Amino acid sequence: MNRKDRYTVAVLGATGAVGRAMLSTLERRNFPVGELRLLASPKSAGQMLEFRGQKIAVRAVEESDFEEVDIALFSAGASASQMYAPLAVTKGCVVVDNSSAFRMDPQVPLVVPEVNPRAVLDHKGIIANPNCSTIQLVVALNPLAQFGIEHVSVTTYQAVSGMGQKGIDALQRETANFGKGTTLFPVADGEVHYPMAFNVLPQCDVFLENGYTKEEMKLVHESRKILGQPKLHVSPTAVRVPVVYGHSEVVSVRFAERVSAQQVRTRLQEALGVVVVDDPLHALYPHPKMAEGTGDTYVGRIRQDLVDNQTVWMFVVADNLLKGAAWNAVQIAELLVDQAGN
Amino acid sequence: MNRKDRYTVAVLGATGAVGRAMLSTLERRNFPVGELRLLASPKSAGQMLEFRGQKIAVRAVEESDFEEVDIALFSAGASASQMYAPLAVTKGCVVVDNSSAFRMDPQVPLVVPEVNPRAVLDHKGIIANPNCSTIQLVVALNPLAQFGIEHVSVTTYQAVSGMGQKGIDALQRETANFGKGTTLFPVADGEVHYPMAFNVLPQCDVFLENGYTKEEMKLVHESRKILGQPKLHVSPTAVRVPVVYGHSEVVSVRFAERVSAQQVRTRLQEALGVVVVDDPLHALYPHPKMAEGTGDTYVGRIRQDLVDNQTVWMFVVADNLLKGAAWNAVQIAELLVDQAGN
Numbered sequence: 001m002n003r004k005d006r007y008t009v010a011v012l013g014a015t016g017a018v019g020r021a022m023l024s025t026l027e028r029r030n031f032p033v034g035e036l037r038l039l040a041s042p043k044s045a046g047q048m049l050e051f052r053g054q055k056i057a058v059r060a061v062e063e064s065d066f067e068e069v070d071i072a073l074f075s076a077g078a079s080a081s082q083m084y085a086p087l088a089v090t091k092g093c094v095v096v097d098n099s100s101a102f103r104m105d106p107q108v109p110l111v112v113p114e115v116n117p118r119a120v121l122d123h124k125g126i127i128a129n130p131n132c133s134t135i136q137l138v139v140a141l142n143p144l145a146q147f148g149i150e151h152v153s154v155t156t157y158q159a160v161s162g163m164g165q166k167g168i169d170a171l172q173r174e175t176a177n178f179g180k181g182t183t184l185f186p187v188a189d190g191e192v193h194y195p196m197a198f199n200v201l202p203q204c205d206v207f208l209e210n211g212y213t214k215e216e217m218k219l220v221h222e223s224r225k226i227l228g229q230p231k232l233h234v235s236p237t238a239v240r241v242p243v244v245y246g247h248s249e250v251v252s253v254r255f256a257e258r259v260s261a262q263q264v265r266t267r268l269q270e271a272l273g274v275v276v277v278d279d280p281l282h283a284l285y286p287h288p289k290m291a292e293g294t295g296d297t298y299v300g301r302i303r304q305d306l307v308d309n310q311t312v313w314m315f316v317v318a319d320n321l322l323k324g325a326a327w328n329a330v331q332i333a334e335l336l337v338d339q340a341g342n
Numbered sequence: 343m344n345r346k347d348r349y350t351v352a353v354l355g356a357t358g359a360v361g362r363a364m365l366s367t368l369e370r371r372n373f374p375v376g377e378l379r380l381l382a383s384p385k386s387a388g389q390m391l392e393f394r395g396q397k398i399a400v401r402a403v404e405e406s407d408f409e410e411v412d413i414a415l416f417s418a419g420a421s422a423s424q425m426y427a428p429l430a431v432t433k434g435c436v437v438v439d440n441s442s443a444f445r446m447d448p449q450v451p452l453v454v455p456e457v458n459p460r461a462v463l464d465h466k467g468i469i470a471n472p473n474c475s476t477i478q479l480v481v482a483l484n485p486l487a488q489f490g491i492e493h494v495s496v497t498t499y500q501a502v503s504g505m506g507q508k509g510i511d512a513l514q515r516e517t518a519n520f521g522k523g524t525t526l527f528p529v530a531d532g533e534v535h536y537p538m539a540f541n542v543l544p545q546c547d548v549f550l551e552n553g554y555t556k557e558e559m560k561l562v563h564e565s566r567k568i569l570g571q572p573k574l575h576v577s578p579t580a581v582r583v584p585v586v587y588g589h590s591e592v593v594s595v596r597f598a599e600r601v602s603a604q605q606v607r608t609r610l611q612e613a614l615g616v617v618v619v620d621d622p623l624h625a626l627y628p629h630p631k632m633a634e635g636t637g638d639t640y641v642g643r644i645r646q647d648l649v650d651n652q653t654v655w656m657f658v659v660a661d662n663l664l665k666g667a668a669w670n671a672v673q674i675a676e677l678l679v680d681q682a683g684n
Contacts, residue, residue, distance in 0.1 A: 151649075155497040155592045157542045157581065175517065192625040199631045200499045200583060200590045202643050202657045207622040211603065211645035220648065233649045237592045237657070239499065241542060241583050248542045250497045250579045250592075261553065280549040283534040289541045301544050303553035306562065307575045315544045315579070 001070055001094055003341030006034030009333070010069045010093070012084060013076030014038035014058050015047050017165045018098055021326035022073050023051050025295070029330055032337065039065055041076065069093040071333050075325065089125030094336055096127050096329045100214075103128040103222060110225050113331040114273040115142040120335045127332055132162055132324025133204075133215065133238065133247050134222040139297040139323070140251065140316045142227060143271035144264060148256030149227075150310075153235040154219055157248035158204050159288065160185075160196065160240065162320050168244055171196055175242070187240070188213075197242055204238040213238055246288025247324060249316040258309045261302045268299050273323070278302050286317040294319055295327040343412055343436055345683030348376030351675075352411045352435070354426060355418030356380035356400050357389050359507045360440055363668035364415050365393050367637070371672055374679065381407055383418065411435040413675050417667065431467030436678055438469050438671045442556075445470040445564060452567050455673040456615040457484040462677045469674055474504055474666025475546075475557065475580065475589050476564040481639040481665070482593065482658045484569060485613035486606060490598030491569075492652075495577040496561055499590035500546050501630065502527075502538065502582065504662050510586055513538055517584070529582075530555075539584055546580040555580055588630025589666060591658040600651045603644045610641050615665070620644050628659040636661055637669040 001007075009026065013019040019040070026033055036051055038058045045060035059065065061080075066072060066088035074081050075098040085095045085102065102108040109119035110128045115138050120127055130138075133156050141149060160167035166186065174183045174197040185196030188206050204215035216236035224232045241248075253264075269276045277286050278300040286298030297318040305311035318324055343349075351368065355361040361382070368375055378393055380400045387402035401407065403422075408414060408430035416423050417440040427437045427444070444450040451461035452470045457480050462469055472480075475498050483491060502509035508528065516525045516539040527538030530548050546557035558578040566574045583590075595606075611618045619628050620642040628640030639660045647653035660666055 153495065153594065155579075157499070157583065187625065194625075194629065195631045198584060198586050199629055200585055200588075201629050202590070202592075202627050203622070203625070207625075209623075210648075211622055211643070212648070213622075235594065235647050235649075235653075235655065237497075237643070237655060239590075239592065239657075241499065242540060243542055243584075244540050246542075248544070248581075250544075250581065252495065252577065280545070280553060280555075281551075283529065283536075283545065283549075285544050287536065287541055287543050289537045301553070301579070305577050306552075306554070307577075311577075313577065313579060315581075 001336055001340045006032050007070040007337065008035040008068055009033050010037040010039055010066060010072040012039045012061055012072060012074045012080065014049060015040045015044040016075060017161055017168065017321055018075040018325045020049070021321040022075065022329060023049060025322065025326045025330045027052055031330055031333060037065055037069065063087050066091045066093045071096065071336060073329050073333065074098060085126050094123065094125060094127070096129055096332045098129040098325055098329055100131065100218065102126050103130060104225065110222060111332050112138050112226055112328060113335055114139050115226055116228070117335055120332060121339065129325065129329045129332065130222045130226060131215070131218040132320040133158060133249065134219055134226070135324050135328050136247060136297045136316055136318035137219065137249060137251065138223055138226045139273050140268065140299050140314065141253065143267045143274065144253060145227065147259045149229070149232065149253055150256055151233040151254040153252045155237045155250045156239055157241045157243065158238060159243040159246050159320055161245050162204065162247065171242055171244065196240065199242065201240045202237070204240050212236070243288050245292045245319055245321060246317055247320040248288060250313070251316050252305070252311055252313050254308070254311045259312055261304045261312055264312045264314070265302050273297055274299055276300065286315060288317055291317045291319050295322050297323055343678055343682045346412070348374050349412040349679065350377040350410055351375050352379040352381055352407060352414040354381045354403055354414060354416045354422065356391060357382045357386040358417060359503055359510060359663055360417040360667045362391070363663040364417065364671060365391060367664065367668045367672045369394055373672055373675060379407055379411065405429050408433045408435045413438065413678060415671050415675065416440060427468050436465065436467060436469065438471055438674045440471040440667055440671055442473065442560065444468050445472060446567065452564060453674050454480050454568055454670060455677055456481050457568055458570070459677055462674060463681065471667065471671045471674065472564045472568060473557070473560040474662040475500060475591065476561055477666050477670050478589060478639045478658055478660035479561065479591060479593065480565055480568045481615050482610065482641050482656065483595065485609045485616065486595060487569065489601045491571070491574065491595055492598055493575040493596040495594045497579045497592045498581055499583045499585065500580060501585040501588050501662055503587050504546065504589065513584060513586065538582065541584065543582045544579070546582050554578070585630050587634045587661055587663060588659055589662045590630060592655070593658050594647070594653055594655050596650070596653045601654055603646045603654055606654045606656070607644050615639055616641055618642065628657060630659055633659045633661050637665050639665055
């Protein structure tokens with residue numbers, strides 16, 4: 001990608017929950033956008049979205065839409081990425097892909113800018129944006145890597161917006177109809193429907209043969225790749241809660257040596273992209289409403305295990321549509337701009 | 343207590359969320375109630391509650407109300423228990439106390455009937471009912487004790503009814519007013535208010551100097567006492583979620599030996615008070631709406647850790663007002679009846 005003052009940017013999946021967050025993030029972070037092309041499936045084409053005070057029409061994506069595009073942000077699902085990302089690359093475009101399509105491809109960097117920014121240098125046209133619950137986890141873990149991370153357990157409280165706009169709509173509809181029993185939440189693949197309003201469901205995405213969900217295995221495989229610890233012991237449990245925006249995670253980290261809560265707190269206070277909110281005696285700790293609308297990862301409830309002085313527990317919260325998706329993707333685009341023409 | 347056909351029962355705190363659940367449980371379990379005395383604080387006196395189709399007036403509690411009472415079920419908070427339980431005992435009444443007042447008193451049995459029923463034999467007039475989140479945990483752990491339990495981690499998703507009727511009312515009010523910002527949830531002591539609707543708060547009850555909440559330390563100390571493992575390594579994190587009825591827990595158990603998920607499943611399928619719902623490939627797993635209104639503890643998502651073959655993970659759900667409080671208290675009263683006059 002050549003250095004320019006302004007870049008031609010395409011957003012594929014512009015009308016979705018993450019796509020809209022991409023537009024607002026490009027605006028909020030003052031990304032040097034020249035031309036902006038908004039692309040989606042034919043059924044969303046024609047919608048008007050606002051960017052910097054201007055209305056832009058969403059177009060049904062075609063191969064030619066990627067001509068002369070510098071950076072394309074993809075968030076239209078894995079099959080759209082599989083179809084259009086290679087085409088966009090042949091036209092000279094760099095694709096930042098929010099789907100799971102290429103994340104575990106050894107040829108594709110999987111990037112969280114606070115953790116492994118230099119990985120973008122190795123791209124061959126596609127850079128993968130990690131899964132939402134993984135991003136906030138590794139932002140909180142990476143500053144602690146110097147202590148030697150041996151085992152991570154992560155138990156999640158995931159917002160329905162992780163399923164996109166349809167998750168948001170379904171929870172709102174179900175809450176409004178609560179007690180009337182008329183609507184149920186489409187769990188994972190949309191074929192299974194359970195109550196979600198005022199309920200908790202230990203399923204995010206579909207189950208695999210090993211008894212874990214896809215979401216849980218993403219937490220394992222993606223964390224290992226981003227942190228560069230291919231054998232890291234990760235114990236994941238992913239649970240959906242009736243929250244609209246913001247994933248929370250209860251995380252334990254077992255270190256190779258004795259580490260105090262204060263050592264962890266100090267490292268996290270110095271870390272990029274982390275906000276430590278940790279004064280429980282004054283009722284200060286992170287929660288989804290605190291993280292909502294921000295690009296930061298909030299960490300609190302930092303405390304040593306009651307028995308094992310090599311283990312520290314913490315509570316990690318981020319806005320899953322922003323740091324967990326759109327914000328991280330735009331940060332990757334900024335890394336591309338920083339290295340353009342170098 | 344002498345053996346009788348029918349027993350005189352008093353319920354202190356009858357108008358609260360747990361008190362009402364005690365009445366319905368006495369009825370559902372067909373407890374041999376003769377006379378029933380409904381007691382509460384002066385401000386709740388005069389309310390009429392229904393039992394077996396009859397309206398009974400709630401009286402402001404007085405010392406004389408415990409005369410000729412066989413069994414008193416207390417759920418009016420720790421200070422009411424501290425004041426009235428010793429008085430009731432001097433009148434020959436056996437008190438089953440749902441508050442935290444006497445739970446850790448070495449003279450007082452702390453009983454979950456599926457786990458340590460014989461402990462009731464040692465009572466000196468007071469038997470303590472454990473904390474809600476502890477009860478369902480030990481019901482699921484005890485059947486696994488034969489494998490040698492070395493470490494338990496428990497991360498909770500706790501319903502607002504754990505705070506009593508005021509928690510239920512506050513979540514309902516806040517959900518109805520959502521987005522208008524007019525009401526906030528009274529966390530723990532009622533002095534701190536945070537959003538609870540569509541949110542998650544990593545605080546149940548007040549914080550202690552060690553950075554853990556009272557609720558978390560109850561999970562440690564009460565589990566040790568009930569299971570008879572005074573040094574058991576328990577790692578607790580208690581989190582409130584916008585659920586009305588039903589606590590969920592993500593539990594890991596590290597055993598002294600290699601144990602498979604199937605061994606755990608088999609033991610739990612044979613266990614008293616446990617319902618195993620564990621067929622994830624057919625989307626079958628427990629959730630609060632499944633447990634609501636029942637006296638059972640539901641367990642699913644039983645799976646071995648991905649790396650450590652001595653650790654098994656599971657998802658444990660129960661109705662916190664029933665098995666977590668009223669149901670367990672009535673089960674204790676039944677144990678008293680079983681041993682009466684022996």
